[in-house]
Amino acid sequence: MALERNTFETITPSRFITFTFPNPSNSSSLLRVAVLDSPLQLTDSPRVAAMLVPIHRESDWIFSTESGHLQLLLSSPGISRLILIGSDRSADAHHSPPIYHRPDQNGTSCNEELGVSEKLKPLLLALSPKCCFKFGIPEIPILCYEDNVVSSVVLERCVGSLVGEMVVEDVEIESGAGEVSKREFRRRLRFKRMPNLVQTEVRIVPKTGFGFDCVEFGEIEFRLDNSVLVHPYLVPMVASLSLVASCVEEQIRSGFRPKALCLGVGGGALLGFLSAHLSFQVVGVEADGEVLRVARKYFGLEDGEHINVHVGDAIKFIEKLAFRVNERTAGSIFAYEVEDGSESCDMGDGNDVHTKFDVVLADLDSSDAGDGIIAPPFEFVRKHVLLAAKSVLCDNGIFAINVIPPNRSFYTTMIHEFREVFHELYEIDVGNGENFILIAVVSPVASATSDCENSFLNKLRMVVSGAYLNSIKKI
Structure with a gap:
């Protein structure tokens, strides 16, 4: 389909157009051009920016899908139109190598690598709206995408009934610099609906007999x-357990395992860590059964005596569980209602989930890429959901939730909703400029940080950075 000459003269929120264009540096090749207008009405003087796709990563969902493009745009504040430009490799897509290696740029930038920065200027101006020319010819910055991926290999692509397409991949990432640098390998799970967000990440190491120096994907097994937990927000989430260390210690001394409910399983790294290293009895809830299959096959999730995983919607699950808990409490008055349609949540006969928990940990993100990367989803921060969460907690329990706020207003509203239900609130700043761990407690916290006799707290200090334990603040 031919493009009209005036197609790009105005900003049209959320409009996404892709086309091919002759490469000005190589007449025998084509460039793939994608133009996305922000869904946000920013200013009367829109800003345009371009981004060059890293060589050999043209097929990565981050650069080849509208959802990936949208996340790139939303992570570039103040940009109204983002123009993405990369080599068109559609002709050899079926023959592209399964293993990606970052090109050795020898000190050159990605602009120089493509050799098109200046030659693209006429195209970029043609793709800019008329209003950008009010005060002369605009400057259009060319952004260069950079991340820490050195090489990668796809292990499997599959489709979940709810999350859609997903990919499991092993990656080598940059770790350290200079003489202290060492090779670091991870296994990741990503969803196509939000490819810029790593859903699950765990460390992998070469099997016995292989040194790190000779490691190459496709040649050895991992x-x-x-x-250890390598996902940036999981360690501070575990650090929140220090607030219930005294109660957990009492249970352990009485011969009982502390109990955790994890809303959102992903690859299951958190569940396995809680069970193996902190002796928790863990119940997990995951919306998509295919995600659990992937977690078992690639990420070591094991259902067993101390880990019990259910397929279902987290909100419906916790409301059903709260209903059952309250049903066992004589004369209880329900402070919330279970929504219709909750039968889609598989809880079995309920005999295996019949008790209250010491901690509820929520790691849920919005399923709508159009909202940006947001955690938790908007529908989770509702009073009836928070009341349900409180109902399934012990008298001294805590509710810790991973938060990626789209703006300060969202976080302020969320804190207000939690204050309406819980006794005290605490916060951990993950320190990556993105995540916070919000911790709500049912009862006032009994300080145990100075209790040298608390074996659970001592164990927690061994597996969690002291910086996170010390950064827990009351809000």
Whole structure:
């Protein structure tokens, strides 16, 4: 389909157009051009920026899908139109190598690598809206995407009934610099609906007999190393357990395992860590059964004596569970209602989920890429959901939730909703400029940070950075 000459003269929110264009640096090749207008009405003087796709990553969902493009745009504040330009490799897509290696740029920038920065200027001006020319010819910055991926290999692509297409991949990432640098390998799970967000990440190491110096994807086998949590917000989420250390210690001394409910399983790294390293009895809830299959096959999730996983919607699950807990409490008055349609949540006969929990941990993100990367989803921050969560907690329990706020207003509203239900609130700033861990407690916290006799707290200090334990603040 031919493009009209005036197609790009105005900003049309959320409009996404892709086309091919002759490469000005190589007449025998084509460029793939994608133009996305922001869904947000920014200013009367829109800003345009271009981004060059890294060589050999043209097929990555981050650069080849509208959802990936949208996340790139939303992570570039103040940009009204983002123009993405990369080599068109559609002709050899079926023959592209399965293993990606970052090109050795020898000190050159990605602009110089493509050799098109200046030659693209007429195209970029033609793709800019008329209003950008009010005060002369505009400057259009060319952005260069950079991340820490050195090489990668796709292990499997599959489709979940709810999350859609997903990919499991092993990656080598940059770690350290200079003399202290070492090779670091991870296994990742990403969803096509939000490819810029790594849903699950665990460490992998070469199997016995292989040194790191000779490691190459496709040539050796890796094994999982679940002794550490590498996802940036999981460690501070575990650090929140220090607030219930005294109660957990009492249970352990009485011969009982503390109990955790995890809303959102993904690859299951958090569930396995809680069970193996902190002796928790864990119940997990995941909306998509295919995600659980992937978690078992690639990320070491094991259902067993101390881990019990259910397929279902987290909100419906916790409301059903709260209903059952309250049903067992004589004369209880329900402070919330279970919504219609909750039968879609598989809880079995309920005999295996019949108790209250010491901690509820929620790691849920919005399923709508149009909202940007948001956690938790808007529908989760509702009073009836928070009341349900409180109902399934012990008297000294805590509710810790991973938060990626789209703006300050969202976070302020969320804190207000939690204050209406819980006794006290605490917060951990993950320190990546994105995530916060919000912690709500049912009862006032009994300080145990100075209790040298608390074996659970001592164990927690061994597996969690002291910086996170010390950064928990009351809000």
